[in-house]
Amino acid sequence: TPSSACFCSSFPSQQFNRTGKVEHGSVALPAVMRSGSSGPETFNIGSMPSPQQQVMIGQMHRGHMPPLTSAQQALMGTINTSMHAVQQAQSDLNEVDNLPPLGHDMASRVWVQNKVDESKHEIHSQVDAITAGTASVVNLTAGDPVDTDYTAVGCAITTISSNLTEMSKGVKLLAALMDDEVGSGEDLLKAARTLAGAVSDLLKAVQPTSGEPRQTVLTAAGSIGQASGELLRQIGENETDERFQDVLMSLAKAVANAAAMLVLKTKNVAQVAEDTVLQNRVIAAATQCALSTSQLVACAKVVSPTISSPVCQEQLIEAGKLVDRSVENCVRACQAATDDSELLKQVSAAASVVSQALNDLLQHVRQFASRGEPIGRYDQATDTIMCVTESIFSSMGDAGEMVRQARVLAQATSDLVNAMRSDAEAEIDMDNSKKLLAAAKLLADSTARMVEAAKGAAANPENEDQQQRLREAAEGLRVATNAAAQNAIKKKIVNRLEFAAKQAAAAATQTIAASQNAAVSNKNTVAHQQLVQSCKNVADHIPQLVQGVRGSQAQAEDLSAQLALINSSQNFLQPGSKMVASAKAAVPTVSDQAAAMQLSQCAKNLATSLAELRTASQKAHEACGPMEIDSALNTVQTLRNELQDAKMAAVDGQLKPLPGETLEKCAQDLGSTSKAVGSSMAQLLTCAAQGNEHYTGVAARETAQALKTLAQAARGVSASTTDPMAAHAMLDSARDVMEGSAMLIQEAKQALVAPGDAESQQRLAQVAKAVSHSLNNCVNCLPGQKDVDVALKSIGESSKKLLVDSLPPSSKSFQEAQSELNQAAADLNQSAGEVVHATRGQSGELAAASGKFSDDFDEFLDAGIEMAGQAQTKEDQIQVIGNLKNISMASSKLLLAAKSLSVDPGAPNAKNLLAAAARAVTESINQLITLCTQQAPGQKECDNALRELETVKGMLDNPNEPVSDLSYFDCIEGVMENSKVLGESMAGISQNAKTGDLLASHTHDAITEAAQLMKEAVDDIMVTLNEAASEVGMVGGMVDSIAEAMSKLDEGTPPDPKGTFVDYQTTVVKYSKAIAVTAQEMMTKSVTNPEELGGLASQMTNDYGHLALQGRMAAATAEPEEIGFQIRTRVQDLGHGCIFLVQKAGALQICPTDSYTKRELIECARAVTEKVSLVLSALQAGNKGTQACITAASAVSGIIADLDTTIMFATAGTLNAENNESFADHRENILKTAKALVEDTKLLVSGAASSQDKLAQAAQSSATTITQLAEVVKLGAASLGSDDPETQVVLINAIKDVAKALSDLIGATKGAASKPADDPSMYQLKGAAKVMVTNVTSLLKTVKAVEDEATRGTRALEATIECIKQELTVFQSKEIPEKTSSPEESIRMTKGITMATAKAVAAGNSCRQEDVIATANLSRKAVADMLTACKQASYHPDVSEDVRARALRFGTECTLGYLDLLEHVLLILQKPTPELKHPLAAFSKRVAGAVTELIQTAEAMKGTEWVDPEDPTVIAETELLGAAASIEAAAKKLEQLKPRAKPKQADETLDFEEQILEAAKSIAAATSALVKSASAAQRELVAQGKVGAIPANAADDGQWSQGLISAARMVAAATSNLCEAANASVQGHASEEKLISSAKQVAASTAQLLVACKVKADQDSEAMRRLQVTAFINNAAGNAVKRASDNLVRAAQKAAFRKADDDDVVVKTKFVGGIAQIIAAQEEMLKKERELEEARKKLAQIRQQQYKFLPTELREDEG
Secondary structure: OOOOOOOOOOHHHOOOOOOOOOOOOOOOOOOOOOOOOOOOOOOOOOOOOOOOOOOOOOOOOHHHOOOOOHHHHHHHHHHHHHHHHHHHHHHHOOOOOOOOOOOOOHHHHHHHHHHHHHHHHHHHHHHHHHHHHHHHHHHHOOOOHHHOOHHHHHHHHHHHHHHHHHHHHHHHHHHHHOOOOOOHHHHHHHHHHHHHHHHHHHHHHOOOOOOOOHHHHHHHHHHHHHHHHHHHHHOOOOOOOHHHHHHHHHHHHHHHHHHHHHHHHHHHHHHHOOOHHHHHHHHHHHHHHHHHHHHHHHHHHHHHHHOOOHHHHHHHHHHHHHHHHHHHHHHHHHHHHOOOHHHHHHHHHHHHHHHHHHHHHHHHHHHHHOOOOOOOOOHHHHHHHHHHHHHHHHOOOOHHHHHHHHHHHHHHHHHHHHHHHHHHHHOOOHHHHHHHHHHHHHHHHHHHHHHHHHHHHHHOOOOHHHHHHHHHHHHHHHHHHHHHOHHHHHHHHHHHHHHHHHHHHHHHHHHHHHHHHHHHHEOOHHHHHHHHHHHHHHHHHHHHHHHHHHHHHHOOOOHHHHHHHHHHHHHHHHHHHHHHHHHHHHHHHEOOHHHHHHHHHHHHHHHHHHHHHHHHHHHHHHHHOOOHHHHHHHHHHHHHHHHHHHHHHHHOOOOOOOOOOOHHHHHHHHHHHHHHHHHHHHHHHHHHHHOOHHHHHHHHHHHHHHHHHHHHHHHHHHHHOOOHHHHHHHHHHHHHHHHHHHHHHHHHHHHHHOOOOHHHHHHHHHHHHHHHHHHHHHHHOOOOHHHHHHHHHHHHHHHHHHHOOOOOOOOOOHHHHHHHHHHHHHHHHHHHHHHHHHOOOOHHHHHHHHHHHHHHHHHHHHHHHHHHHOOOOHHHHHHHHHHHHHHHHHHHHHHHHHHHHHHOOOOOOHHHHHHHHHHHHHHHHHHHHHHHOOOOOOHHHHHHHHHHHHHHHHHHHOOOOOOOOOOHHHHHHHHHHHHHHHHHHHHHHHHHHHHHOOOOHHHHHHHHHHHHHHHHHHHHHHHHHHHHHHOOOOHHHHHHHHHHHHHHHOOOOOOOOOOOHHHHHHHHHHHHHHHHHHHHHHHHHHHHOHHHHHHHHHHHHHHHHHHHHHHHHHHHHOOOHHHHHHHHHHHHHHHHHHHHHHHHHHHHHHOOOOHHHHHHHHHHHHHHHHHHHHHHHHHHHHOHHHHHHHHHHHHHHHHHHHHHHHHHHHHOOOOOOOOOOOOHHHHHHHHHHHHHHHHHHHHHHHHOOOOHHHHHHHHHHHHHHHHHHHHHHHHHHHHOOOOOHHHHHHHHHHHHHHHHHHHHHHHHHHHHOOOOOOOHHHHHHHHHHHHHHHHHHHHHHHHHHOOOOOOHHHHHHHHHHHHHHHHHHHHHOOOOOOOOOOHHHHHHHHHHHHHHHHHHHHHHHHOOHHHHHHHHHHHHHHHHHHHHHHHHHHOOOOOOHHHHHHHHHHHHHHHHHHHHHHHHHHHHHHOOOHHHHOOHHHHHHHHHHHHHHHHHHHHHHHHHHOOOOOOHHHHHHHHHHHHHHHHHHHHHHHHOOOOOOOOOOOOOOHHHHHHHHHHHHHHHHHHHHHHHHHHHHHHHHHHHOOOOOOOOOHHHHHHHOOOHHHHHHHHHHHHHHHHHHHHHHHOOOOOHHHHHHHHHHHHHHHHHHHHHHHHHOOOOOHHHHHHHHHHHHHHHHHHHHHHHHHHHHHHHHHHOHHHHHHHHOOOOOOOOOHHHHHHHHHHHHHHHHHHHHHHHHHHHHHHHHHHHOOOHHHHHHHO
16 A cells, blocks of 8 residues: 555644654656555556545544644644634524614614624624634645644634624624614524534634544635625625636636646656655655645635735735745755756746746735726826835935935936826817926926935035935925825825725724633733723724724715714724733733734734824825814714704604613713813814914814714713603703804804904804803703702802801700710711712712702701800800801812712812812811810810711722822832821820720720721731832833823914923923933843833833923924924824833833843834934924034033043043154144134024024034044143143143033024024123133133143133133022032032142142142132032022022132132232232131131031031942942943944944944053052052062962052953953954953952952052042943943844844744754753853852952951
């Protein structure tokens, strides 16, 4: 008998014998010898019998089957669950839904039509999913079971069953609604049952244990296709015509025939193959080709009824790809098996026929995907123009890419112009011909301008102006294209939107089904609840979207219908995006893999659909123009007619509530919507009065939407109420609202024509007043409202008793009156609680509760008046009456709050206002009782406390209502602190109750028990809170905050702007950059500290809130409006990015080790960074000049920071020239660059009053020049040599002064831009320019004097005096510092002044230039530090006004005294006489006196909490904190370094590599300084005798025997390793681990050096100070290298991401043993883990050995 069949049946029972060797053979191929044949046989050549697929199928005993793998077992579980679901659906489909009786008024008819449309849409999308899932099962189960992706099969089966379940609900509803057509409902149910039966057959056939042949699976799949087609025909949704299906099937069969021919040709090759292995490969390839072709035919049968669905097209294309791959395999196998060129030629020809047939099939599918529309002559060109101009806009900054896109654009416009000209020539109508030619000329002119601009950009790739011109030219071309092909474009855009909306609705339906299916296996309750809520929101929006599509398709030319579609599409985006986010967040928490995969795929499809919907709706909105007002008017008039129709039905007694409507629900809807109507109308009035057409249209649209809900609610209340009069009143008042609203919209439309017309404004106000009155009438018709009004009136009447002049004396005893008052108080307090409770119940409950409250108030008032009569004096009586009036007012407020809440329970803060009103009643009662009660001590307080507790208890019934503006964590902290206080207080009550009344011992046990219960309750809440704090349930709140901020961007007109566009632009830039920085940090923390992501996400949320607020104002003040629109949309896009990033951060905190989520987070962070750059480019387009100023200021800020670092290196004596160059080599360059900067300064000042372009040019130029100047001055300073650090510092200080002045000047220029000449900002600009000129002049003088040893000290002192004067000006300004500091810091900084004063006196006496230079450098820093610390400390919020004034006065006094001292030293230098030197002491005393006053003021700031800043502990703590902050700041700055965007080149990652090398170089320099400093410290140690010159005992001192030198050498060795690793990394040889390990070693060895210093050296020595400086620099640089290397690694990973996927790990899913691959991977992983463990042990041993040699001091220190 032949061996195993060539290919076997369905994957469950294929006979792959894994224990022996498979001998591949085919019964379909003659002339091949096989085992078991009895000698040679004759075979007929030329005809091929059909493959015998049934050999040995289903004949194997169950006992011989191989055991199921875990994946197959999981699939069995999925199939069983799905079978139950299908059976349940079949059972449900036996009967239609029971609908309540429906009315025949217009609203009822519309409801029925809408429900029919929605049901048809949902059924269609569910049938699409079922057929696509079936096709997926067919495709996935082809081939070897070992290679089958069972999770994907399970996902497809889950998709089928979950959609069938949802479909059965829709079918039942539709069948009930279709009963007006005889028998149609039953036919529909029958078709649905048939489909369910076909699905059941498929599930049975694909079970791994079924043993069914492959044909059974294909037959079952075909049945699903037929049943699906029949079901769609029943609901009238079969879009595909019969002809299309016939062509589809004939094309599929053509592929099959071509494949059969290929198999025949392959057989010929198998006959001549000599190598058995190669022959078998040919046979296997032919077999696979036949199998994949049969798959394709089966797949075509399944999806042909639903081929309009993209997911079905995708499955058919996937089946086509399988055929294509199998054809390629056939050709390759044949080429390997033979060299016969003729045979190979035949095979190749047959393969080409298959490929052509396959292409024809796929082309047919794609043609239907475009819905059979022929591509118009203009379509392709206009599409290209629109897409390419978008690319040009987004490529700003990349000139090469912009020019490349411009070439494509020029070709497309050329094609369009030619098409239009040929059309014009063929046009008979001369007018039309002229119009076409004119449009073509306009387009040709625009193209010519664009080509010129492109040439300019290509010639000057770095010039931003040229790029801007190209952008503007492209924009002009876009406008011209729109004008030329307007109608064609508009029609296409609307069609595209219809298709996008349909697909989005279908994708949303699928995601809801997947969410419900995943609910059972979702182990995270929070994630599940968020998903459920977002599904509900989307489900509410799907009907509007479906109705929008149907309306637009039915009325293709109706603008109103198109607008309705656009609005419903835009309204769908936010809830849709939220659902995508919730679904993605839920995926990791779903334990059922198939369900998780289904949910993930659906969420992905929905996200894609939403992106397309967003783009399509924006384009449609632009194309359809402003028609909102007319559309809103039509809507309102239709609503009025519907209400009139409802009134007639009500009069006849035929008005019925719609399904799902109840009196309570409709009443709540009406109440909440009445407020929305009111606010949108107010917005409409404001916008119309301002003449703003766009925002008036938006407000009219929102008003119409709200009125629609109001009308539905009013009809629902009328249909549900049992009182006919109330029903009629409600409908009449609602109709009045509609009529008034229609008039209001009409008047608003008129007002736009003549904005500012007084008569028009007056009419608007009158109509608005009438509408407001009608709205109030409508709300007052709600049940329960009148009862509350009656209660309010009753309280008002009762309270009149308190207005009499005098009260009659009481007839009751004091005890009796007091007792009655207490009882009445308890009753009224209880009634208040009942009113609060009733607002959440039925409307009847509130009526009863308010009535009871009013009665109890009467009784309480009488008891209170009786008590007032007991008063002994007139004053006491007046006090009681006053308290009663307070209670009356509080009671009225309570009822008003209850009324408001019952009307609109969802109103913001309404529940809080009600709770506050109830508390006010309780508190006012307590005040009265306290006044009137004489009881045992403490009893009164206990009674009051009990009443208060009764009131606040209700707050806990509404945990979702915010009661403060505290954050989640603030609340947790607050509750924890108060819980502790509560526990202590309860213990106090228990203790004091026992000791206070020893006689009442019978109560002690009860008190003890109550206290114990209280303690347990407090403990429980503490445990719960600790758990809550550790969870990450706050991401939802952050997402809501961002979404809310985004929604505010779209709200009507913003409030009147208080600033200019420039002001808002600056703030938006600040927050945008902050978001980008946070995103970068989140990328880093996701790898290192995922637990810190929560805080960063919170920071991003806050920043985005500010950004959205300011962005809205920037958009409102931007000109032209298009820029504002672009700013708004890009800020919204950034919001979407922030939401995704925040959600990923939340997911990663839940599961910190999930590498997939980490990768997603990093991608989201990158997307956020990109979106920030888009926001910035939009702002730049709005005000180019000021944006350039902001950018330039940022660059200058970086230069100042860089110069500070250079001063540190110079001070440490490590600033050396790289070559043997002198200062003279740089002098001319410095002078020339400085003069260029002066010219730039002039341009900058004049630029403020000229165009934005000139301002931008001046700002860019000045930033470039200061950068160059700083570099040449640094080179000059280095050339002076490290032997003269003080002169180096003088020179760097001079350029730093210039940079600071330029920064101030740029800020002043930005503020003065476009302002009139007499504006205060212009005076500030002139002042800043003057300072700039002064500082540049000072620099020039310093440069000239730097080599003159006789004058350079004098020059340095002059520069310092000027610098101190400028610092003093800043100090005396009214500007409040950004941060505050402690008084200790202020006192610490006065120490510098004291030292500097001593130096100045010494320099004045010696007159040596070296001393003067040192004094100049020290003075500048000491005074600047003192002024900064003084001002920051004085503006601390705890400091009083008078202390602040004192501090500022003495700060100024101290500086002025010091300036006088320096100027006197300058005088002495010019004429050094003993008479002039004599007053130096007096000057220094004046400074010392001011310092003393300053210290006393600082002590006064601190009060009793004074801490001595000289305390060594304080000094150590402050120094350490300062050092940590410096290192962190330096590291952050380095972390943010990124390469500039460039056109992609071969060495794209070079910038990151250069960063690593540069950082390594800086470490090498710092290490050099370390070794020098260590040498100096070592000499000091030897001199002090703390370390021997030669080690006395090697065993004692070990590696530390040479003291600090050896420690510094360790740092040097670590740095050397780092440089090697960095170098190797650049060349691609080193691993990520080596790089990071080396960076860590640098940091560790630097720390060891500091420990050695601490143990051995004198803390106050100069050598120690320098050593610390260099060590800190080194440490910061070490961190920088580590982070830079992290960046490099991430960049490399990103670049190689796809390569790694393609090359490194080929995941074997189809035809190779996947299990073997998994085992191999696990083996490798275990091997690596063993190696890691061994390496750890080795490291521990090394450390133990080293520890033995540590000196004793170090061991103790570590301990």
